[in-house]
């Protein structure tokens with residue numbers, strides 16, 4: 001019997017053998033889950049029909065008034081013990097899925113399956129939509145431009161490693177706007193087929209993940225061979241083919257590649273967060289708590305950047321980010337990427353950007369979108 005089969009049997013013993021007082025209750029839960037599953041799918045089928053009628057009538061998919069009524073009615077009907085906020089949370093997800101199925105949006109992410117970009121996309125879009133694996137960041141931008149994708153999600157900054165230059169450079173190359181920002185905590189698990197430390201002879205992962213788990217590996221797997229892969233999800237794919245290979249990858253990769261955790265959260269340091277940008281789709285309306293991203297280039301003359309930044313200071317706006325990247329047209333000339341608080345529809349933001357434009361060689365507004373709170377994470 002393999003270790004995995006023994007683990008499965010242990011699980012069964014804990015949960016499903018006939019003599020356990022848990023088993024009739026677990027049986028009931030299974031049957032209730034089947035009914036919930038069937039009802040969710042029925043609701044989605046009806047959603048599709050509603051969508052067809054709306055398409056014929058030329059009406060909008062989203063009907064906020066109706067959505068509010070649905071939630072309020074259920075909150076009133078709710079006999080408990082489910083908390084009102086739980087009911088609202090669950091039905092908001094179901095309603096989003098019912099809306100999405102009427103006009104599925106396509107979302108591009110850097111693959112393969114279970115990459116950090118994929119996980120960020122699933123979290124940001126609440127698992128609703130068609131998630132399309134892309135071979136590179138360039139393809140995400142290019143396919144949005146060609147209208148093959150509605151949205152894309154790309155990393156722009158990591159709390160430990162800093163700016164993701166490749167993404168910044170693509171904003172210079174493409175006329176693609178930012179719709180939202182999303183912070184994704186990055187955590188590493190060690191995954192393998194058996195989930196047993198003693199079976200692990202080789203560890204695969206992306207160099208960055210290996211570096212972030214160095215001490216753990218030294219302590220728990222001092223003799224293992226460590227091999228680099230192009231992504232953590234590629235490592236998970238390798239581990240799914242050989243019992244002696246373990247991958248440092250996200251916990252979610254276990255689910256996609258049918259792996260078990262040997263150990264969880266093995267990074268030497270907590271607080272690793274990546275900021276992603278959602279690109280494409282409609283331009284978001286002003287919410288009152290927004291951020292505007294711009295990029296510009298200045299003359300290569302003394303004080304040019306200082307002059308370009310002075311309007312921000314004069315207007316009393318909060319500049320929350322400034323990055324520079326070589327333009328790659330002329331040596332020592334730079335693109336500047338700046339985030340300021342406020343929406344381009346705020347008069348003061350608009351006027352300030354126009355003043356920067358008058359000082360710049362060129363300026364492009366990348367988008368105004370709601371500010372997301374940075375998550376506080378502990379190891």
Ligand SMILES: C=C(O[C@@H]1C=C(C(=O)O)C=C[C@H]1O)C(=O)O
Pocket residue numbers: 047050061062063064066067070094095096098099
């Ligand atoms: C299904 C509909 O489309 C959307 C989804 C809704 C839902 O899931 O209840 C409600 C309103 C719409 O935003 C509908 O209009 O009834």
